[in-house]
Each structure stands twice: as C-alpha cells, then as structure tokens.
Amino acid sequence: MNERTTENIVRDHFRVTGSSQVLVDEQDPRSPRLRRALSQASKTGGTGRGKPEFVITAAGSDAFAVIVECKASTTQHESPRRMAGAASTTSDLTNFAVDGLLHYLSHASKVADVVGVAVSGTRTDDLRISTFRQVRGATEAEILRDRATKPVERLLPFGEYLRLFDHDPTVVTRSMDRLIGFSRDVHNFMRDYAKLTEAEKPLIVSAILLALQYRPFRSGWAESEDADLPRELMHALEAKARSSIKEEARRELMLSAYDFIKTHPELGTTTRIRTKGKTEQYASPLRVLLQDFEDEVLGFVDTYEAIDVVGQFYAEFLRYTGGDGKGLGIVLTPRHLTELFAQLIEVTPNDTVVDVCAGTGGFLISAMAEMDKHTEDDEKLRKEIRSRRLIGVEQQRSMYALCASNMILRGDGRSNLYRGSCFSDEIQESLKTSRRHARPNKGLLNPPYSQKGDRQHELDFVKAMMDVLTPGGLGIAVVPMSCAIAPVPARVRLLQSHALVAAMSLPNDLFAPGADTNTCALVFRAHQPHAVSREPTWFGYWKDDGFVKTKHRGRLDVNGKWPSIRDNWLEEYFNKSEIPGRCIKRRVTVDDEWCAEAYLETDYSIINESSFDAVVRQYATFVYSQALEKEVG
Secondary structure (H helix, E strand, O other), rough: OHHHHHHHHHHHHHHHHOOOEEEEEEOOOOOHHHHHHHOOOOOOOOOOOOOEEEEEOOOOOEEEEEEEEOOOOOOHHHHHHHHHOOOOOOOHHHOOOHHHHHHHHHOOOOEEEEEEEEEEOHHHHHHHEEEEEOOOOOOOOOEOOOOOOOOOOOOOHHHHHHHHHHOOOHHHHHHHHHHHHHHHHHHHHHHHHHOOOOOOOHHHHHHHHHOOOHHHHHHHHHOOOOOHHHHHHHHHHHHHHHHHHHHHHHHHHHOOOOOOHOOOOOOOOOOEEOOOOOOOOOOOOHHHHHHHHHHHHHHHHHHHHOOOOHHHHHHHHHHHHHHOOOOOOOOOHHHHHHHHHHHOOOOOOOOOOOOOOOOHHHHHHHHHHHHHOOOOOOOOHHEEEEEEEEOEEEEEEEHHHHHHHEEEEEEEOOOOOOOOOOOHHHHHHHHOOOOOOOOOOEEEEOOOOOOOOOOOOHHHHHHHHHHOOOOOOEEEEEEEEEHHOOOHHHHHHHHHHEEEEEEEEEOOOOOOOOOOOOOEEEEEOOOOOOHOOOEEEHHHHHHHOOOEEEEEOEEOOOOOHHHHHHHHHHHHHHHHOOOOOOOEEEOOOOOOOOOHHHHOOOOOOOOOOOOHHHHHHHHHHHHHHHHHHHHHH
C-alpha cells in the first residue's frame, strides 16, 4: 500500500469541493502563525518541524484551519494504546494517523481554531476517517459531530467543517461572549462620540449591518468622505430594502424609522477619536462604526442565522442605559426560551408561524432555525420558509424597522411583517386570508406587559394570536404569573374559544436584569373551547433552567446545565408525565389557578433537615421584616 494514494484521494477531494478562496498547503503552511506553531511539532520527539500532509485555510484568514494526516493502511488508523485510553508513544505518533493528528492539533490550537481529519486506506469506498476539533487554547481535542450529533466519519468540504465548528456549543458560547463584549463597547462609543438617543442606537446597528450586505457600498465606503457616509449609508439601506420588500408601502414604513441618519449632526463629522485598544485617529463616528461592524459582527451574522443579533444589541443597550423598554412594556425573550418554545409546539417546514408582537423578531428567527433543521439543506424549501412561512405583527415604528431588517439579514425574500395593532380587524383578516402567505397554524408570543386601556391585558394579546390560527393550531406565550392566577375578564374571553393545553412555571429571574416579572408559559389549542376539551391541562414546574445571574452579562448557562435540563423538560412535556414535585395533569376551569404550584404533590423524599431549616429561617426573616416595616411606619 502507498500513502501517496491516500494523499491523492484527499487532495482531489478538496480540489473538487474547494474554490479559489480555500488554500490547500502540503506539509508547510503558508500562514506564519501556523508555521511557527508547528515549528517544534516533530513526531519523533525532537525540536524539528511538524509536517502534516495537509493544512487548509480560507484565503486571507488563518484563524481557522483543517489539518489532515494520512496513512495507507486502515490498520494504521489509531494505535491500540490510544484506543485503550493511554498516552501515545513517539512510535505511535509516527505510525498511526489519529495519534499523529492529535499531536499536531495540540500545537496548532495554540494559535488557531482547528479541525483535524485522520484518513487511512487507499480506496475511496473503504476509507477510515476520524474527525476532531480543538478550540484555540483548549488542552484537548474532541470528536467533531455533524448536525445530527453523530461523529463525522467522511470527508467534507472545507466550508462544512467551518460551519460544524462554528456551531459547536463551546464555540457558540465563545462567539456570543465576544459579541456581548463588543456591544458593550459600541454602546459606550455611541454615548461618547455619536450622541445617539436610546431609540436611535439599535436602528443604526441594523442600518449598518444591512448596508454592509449591499455589495457596492461594502466595497466602496472606505474611500468616501466622512461627510458623505450618512447619505451613502441610506442609499445602500434603501437599495437593500427595495430588493427584499416588494410592497412600496411596507418598505417606506420600514425606511422612515431611519430618516434621522440623513440629518444627524455628529455621525458624519470628522472628530478626534480614541477607542479602546486602538490608536487615536481623526474620523467620523460613522466611519469607525462601519469598520468595527465589518470586522466584528458581519461574519457573526452570516454564521449564526439562528441568533437574533439586532435583538442582542438592543438588549445590551437597555442593560446599560435603562432605555425605554420597561416603560413600553417591552421584555425581550431570552434566546434559549425562544428556541425551547419553537420545539414545544413542534415547528416544522410545513408550518406557518406568527408572532403578533414581533419585537426584534427573536421568536421568528428561532422558528426559522427550527424549520431549517428539517430541510436537509433543501435550498428551495429554505426559500419557501423565508418567503411564506414566517409572519410578524409590530405596532411600534422603530421595532417594526428592527424586525424587518433582522429578517432581511437572514434572507427573508418578502418580509411578511405587518405594521399596526394585532387587534386591528384589517390585520386580523389579512393574517387569515392573505395570498402572500398561508394562514398560520403555530404561534409564538411574548406580549407587552402591564398595558393600560380596554382589552390590553396580556391574555388579550394571546387571544389575538390564537384567533388567527387555523383550527387545532398551537400557540405558546410567556406571560406574567398573574395571568395564571388573577380572575380577569380576559381569561374568560380566551377560554371561550381556545383550550389551555399546558402551563409551565418559569424561573423567577428569567428576564433579569431587564425586568423582575415572575412568568409562566401557556400553551393553547386554537378554536377548541376549553369547556368542551376532553384533555386535562398539563402543568410543569420549570423553575430551574440552570442559568445563573452574572454581574455584567445577565443570566448565563455558565455551568453548561441547560441542554440536559431542556431535554428533560421536553420529554416531560411530550410524555405528559406526572412526577411528584415536577409535573402533574389536572382538569381546570376559568376560575382555577393555571400554575403547577397549585396542584403539585410534594416529593417528601427530597426534604431533609437542612432544607427544612432553610425554609424556617426564610420565613422567620420574612416575619421580622414585616414587623419592622409596621414599626417604622
């Protein structure tokens, strides 16, 4: 057997699946950083240079690399010692593909994110392939898995390795941390130099991201004069909107929110700027923002379609300024919850999903991502989802613009967004009968909280969503816990037409630090009056999602508990399990409480002396504080 045959198979694969933007180096990478990292990676134990068969990178970037190690015989794929969990010897590194590959990854990962592919065999139909990934700075490599979470055991195009790496949970978390840190810096820069209002900050973010997707602007903005940049940005934004929103009235509604860019005095004015980690420069605030977003965010948007990037900036801006979110009843839904809700109502590519209080579009983006999971990369079906299967309603002008821009960033060809009140007869009728999209059969909602006025209760918004769904359709909403307890007329109106399928009590600090509202999730089935429904309501006590509050970044899954907790919740929900202390089924009426706490049986097996003492101390503190308040009063 000849190892050159194996190398030819790999070389031909990347030649056929690659492009001019993919660089395939043999043994000696052209990247100075990778070359230095491998300079003392000899497999023989000396200080010589390591020479993997192939080092593959994207043109112009060595932050990510695919390293390939080949052996002619499948018997040389992995050493018995490594398979038994022992450390590889120098001989193993030389004679076995996996052992040698992992040795190279340990060196290359000091300077880059790397995927390693061990290939053995000389026939394309009988190759043995193992694939690993090692995040930059990590001490060990791990198996790379495909989108179905199975180990990758075949050769893939370079771009697919990059996509799988980018969507690894560890890498997503790292990327999100970087985005959050950048959004914090952007907020400070806008405050210090751009002098933008709280309402204008998220709009300028969305305008820049859209304009940078317009090729003529992206390739030429750096050559423009500072004073001309605001006008050219608006021209690019208008061109992008024209190509995505065919209906002129809707397009003008969106663009009107960005009119301030044309006349804002500071955006295009050259000034002396000193930003974090950079040398002092003379430039306009808009020029600095364009460069930073092109460098730091545009690639993130392209990579992570399932993340509401504009909403992330909006949430961070509210975190640091207080903003107008609370006053308007706006509470942006955490991403892990929008994803969970899409799974709970089993969104598929055949469904049409509506959010009648769309905000920045977080629910619609999560629904789109859940649909995409089932498309098997069918591009025609993906376009169908974006053009006909996602519908939003938003009343506030700036939020409407943010949502529309967010959907355009994700390839939404028509932007089925309605500007106005979800209670409007015209909008209600359009949602049910429009030719531009099918009538929705699934709904996702986080309504405005604590609104004043007739029929503005949170459950009235839920009813507006359920009314437009097809009979039997499912809708889910996150609402204040008071909706599940207080005897309000909106409960009567809702259950007269729709059945309460499930209610889940959510973590107390779910929206921290933006709001302190105690919430629950309610699931309804459309156009089946609750009183005649034969199925009992399922109640879940979902108070611990594994997230913890951090000082500067809100609630985070710092201990990695969420995936297993999510899977347990989904299993309990779909099985309609009954577990003491966790979940139960009950027939309820409009007059009953719609929360698990009212019906759960106590699991006495988890009560011990320390937990009893903790509750007694908590109660004693409460009694003391109440007495102290009376005394002071």
